[in-house]
Amino acid sequence: MSKVSRRRLITGGLAATAGVSGLAAAALLAERYGLLPPDHGGAYGPGATLTYAAQRVLTAHSLAREFPRSMISKTPFANPAKHPGDAFKRLEAGRFADWRLSVDGMVARPTTFSLPDLRSLPFRSQITEVACEEGWSYIAEWIGTPLGEVLSAVGILPQARYIVYFSADPHWWDSIDMTDALHPQTLLTWGMNDGDLPVPFGGPLRMRVPRQLGYKSVKYIAHLTATDNLKKFGKGLGSAAAEAEDPYAWYVGI
């Protein structure tokens, strides 16, 4: 109909070149400043990367909302989890006296903690909301040892970039970056609403990451590993959920 003018061709070409090199530069910067999530590949990688990078740049150190005691849900919903097996049943029968949390990887002093060991560290109580990715939510008081306290007790090494956490259920593991690991509200939770943490809610020990959706708060925590590289775990995508057949994002602060 009409010919593309030379000027338009040149400006169009320049814009396209600027766009492509801008994207390449952004990817390099994201890599350099640790803003690439482990599941950044694949069709939905760009969205996951934008979300993670934006949250890390804008909201890295903010505190999750805490609520007054009057807002604690009278009927919290314990999302059913697969029972982690016979060994767990035996530990439960012994009221978890023999429950152990082992911490290893990039730490100066790999250590195994009993529940009383954890309770002897400084602890924190907070009233926060659990929001499931399905849409429902409840508020509870969570009492636990900040993950940061445990990590400093074992002498976390400066090159550690992620904490990988494993449930007593061998198929259930996840990981968070150091921003969330050292965040004061990230708790290894052993108490709920003034009592011990009930098994349906993840007792005896649950990782509570209140700035992310519920599925990052893995139940029955038995093992932590500090690492500089998530590629060493599973398929390298950072969590069992991210490696599932219908995968869920690794970072889910949204």
Next chain:
Amino acid sequence: MCYPTDVSTALKPTAPELKPLVPVPKTVIVRHSGVVRATHWITFLAFVALAYSGGEIVISHPRFYWGEVGNVMTRPLFTLPIPASRRTVPTRYNYVMLDQNGWSRALHIQAAWALLLAGLVYGIYSLWTGHFKKDLFPKPADRTWRAFRDKISKYFRRSPPGEQEDHSYNLMQRTTYLGVIFLLFPLMIWTGLAMSPAFTSAFPLSVILLGGRQSARTIHFFVSWFLLIFLLAHITMVAISGFWSRMRAMIIGRAVVRQKRV
């Protein structure tokens, strides 16, 4: 959007302001700029992806609540009469739908980013070039109830469009588009972000002002219906006014119009 402007109809001598006996010469104009066309289609694709994946997310918990919290142990505001894709949600159906929440969530977030970025480009461009002022805000003479009444009655009488509508949007289009651009989409983004625990940690007012996390989710659901209704009305109007000429204008940018009279 609303009236026929393709050549055949435009040349009909019955149109009130077109009474010459000689055929009116046609001209080709640039109807929509490149930025408007590109962001329009990105928004369209992103919206379709968001609506579909949003539906998939909803069926994992087709219950809605008001306030901060809500779960299967609390009373819902309302429940959709559909089966759920999760066994833990009680429905009246003895059937669990296929669970596609994982990839649906990933698509939802990615499409939301595409829509947000397209919206930013469109917004900056429109402020820069005066597109909002020139083409979207009603003209000073049209900012009266009477003008609205006249325009609406013209729709009902199905009277053909004035010549200025070959070049820009009419009053009803302007009002609707402004509502979609400055009210519905911002509300959608706001209520979406109000469900993000990391975003609300930094900006707690974003969710407090809406009355809580579950209120934000419920509003998000309703506004998505308003947008779907807009989409259907928009496509209907395009179809009535000449689907291919309108599509051509929004795809390659050009439209054949009555020659501008001096």
